[in-house]
Amino acid sequence: NAGVTQTPKFRVLKTGQSMTLLCAQDMNHEYMYWYRQDPGMGLRLIHYSVGEGTTAKGEVPDGYNVSRLKKQNFLLGLESAAPSQTSVYFCASRGQLEFNYGYTFGSGTRLTVV
């Protein structure tokens, strides 16, 4: 049982390049989330999904797109990367009964845009 797996773990992009971050969970969770964390700050929600085929905007959605074509996967896309998107990105998931275990987070993707 791997939990939440994020790929890649590290990436350096040039300004204007595009990339996709993959989040995969094997717990059959309904809800999935993408957060970013900048140095010394708390996590800020980018986008989230309450089920397969659904997505919604979070607190800081600009410059990002997401897709949830399969229940177990939640993709975060950067169409044209900017230095302001340099951050650590965390994916999380939870089931319907969040009382049991709360959210499960991945280990993060460190993205640097130069």
Add this chain to the structure above:
Amino acid sequence: DAKTTQPPSMDCAEGRAANLPCNHSTISGNEYVYWYRQIHSQGPQYIIHGLKNNETNEMASLIITEDRKSSTLILPHATLRDTAVYYCIVRVAPSGQNFVFGPGTRLSVLP
């Protein structure tokens, strides 16, 4: 969701109890108190949650005041591995909405 206030940092001696406070004076009756922690460079980890009653699990205890306006997370015997940022979050649960992670409390467990 109710706003929470936590001290930015705390120290605790190894082996002693760590008591982390959280104020949530605007909490409403159907909002729960959750605690998560984030060890350096890792994703946040769920610790415990509660509504009214005190709660205890293998990781920690949660003490909620009778008026529910504040709470304390207790790590009974802190170890160096408990050094982390601890987040207190108040929200209605279950809900499709996300957790709002503030700056939290940076706990340093000292040898």
